[in-house]
Amino acid sequence: xxxxxxxxxxxxxxxxxxxxxxxxxxxxxxxxxxxxxxxxxxxxxxxxxxxxxxxxxxxxxxxxxxxxxxxxxxxxxxxxxxxx
Amino acid sequence: xxxxxxxxxxxxxxxxxxxxxxxxxxxxxxxxxxxxxxxxxxxxxxxxxxxxxxxxxxxxxxxxxxxxxxxxxxxxxxxxxxxx
DNA sequence: AGTAATTTGTTCGTATGTATC
DNA sequence: AGATACATACGAACAAATTAC
Numbered sequence: 001x002x003x004x005x006x007x008x009x010x011x012x013x014x015x016x017x018x019x020x021x022x023x024x025x026x027x028x029x030x031x032x033x034x035x036x037x038x039x040x041x042x043x044x045x046x047x048x049x050x051x052x053x054x055x056x057x058x059x060x061x062x063x064x065x066x067x068x069x070x071x072x073x074x075x076x077x078x079x080x081x082x083x084x
Numbered sequence: 085x086x087x088x089x090x091x092x093x094x095x096x097x098x099x100x101x102x103x104x105x106x107x108x109x110x111x112x113x114x115x116x117x118x119x120x121x122x123x124x125x126x127x128x129x130x131x132x133x134x135x136x137x138x139x140x141x142x143x144x145x146x147x148x149x150x151x152x153x154x155x156x157x158x159x160x161x162x163x164x165x166x167x168x
Numbered sequence: 169a170g171t172a173a174t175t176t177g178t179t180c181g182t183a184t185g186t187a188t189c
Numbered sequence: 190a191g192a193t194a195c196a197t198a199c200g201a202a203c204a205a206a207t208t209a210c
Contacts, residue, residue: 012194017192017193017194018193018194019193019194043178043179043180044179044180045178045179053194053195054194054195054196055195055196056193056194056195056196057193057194057195059180059181060193060194062180073180073181074179074180075179075180075181075201075202075203076178076179076180076181076201076202076203076204077178077179077180077202077203078178078179078180079180096198101196101197101198102197102198103197103198127174127175127176128175128176129174129175137198137199138198138199138200139199139200140197140198140199140200141197141198141199143176143177144197144198146176157176158175158176158206158207159175159176159177159205159206159207160174160175160176160177160205160206160207160208161174161175161176161206161207161208162174162175162176162207163176
């Protein structure tokens with residue numbers, strides 16, 4: 001039923017900053033096969049809700065995933081797992 | 085002639101943020117009897133025009149009024165003053 | 169029946185200000 | 190000083206529901 005792995009409890013005192021914890025979560029979801037190439041990932045709004053963080057934090061994570069070529073984004077539609 | 089009280093001048097430097105000023109305006113319109121239960125409130129587009137704010141700001145106000153049960157919304161139709 | 173217009177829903181892009189560490 | 194996070198606002202595009210003609 002999960003489109004992704006269960007969202008992590010964001011720990012603001014951990015070594016890794018919140019946005020990095022989000023990145024790790026999405027990457028793990030992809031590697032686990034929960035998120036497959038071509039599939040849309042949870043929207044920024046959804047992630048802010050399930051993670052309990054601000055949109056800017058989610059966007060930082062999404063932006064870095066995009067820079068790494070892990071995902072690609074279509075404005076107004078969402079972000080998708082890159083085929084590769 | 086007014087469907088609502090005269091729209092407020094939105095003050096971006098006030099203590100209350102713009103969306104809260106909009107909420108207060110709608111609530112005052114209801115309490116003043118200009119907007120009655122079952123009546124439709126101005127559309128999001130109308131409010132953006134008379135208030136001079138972005139739709140996202142109007143939607144934030146409308147969303148909170150809905151959460152409070154002050155109004156209810158029918159997609160494609162509009163938002164109405166709740167009966168209560 | 170069918171198309172256009174209206175209205176709300178969703179999503180991303182961007183910017184500013186404040187606060188914390 | 191710098192990085193990070195939060196809250197709020199702007200704009201834009203497209204989808205979906207409803208209404209009007």
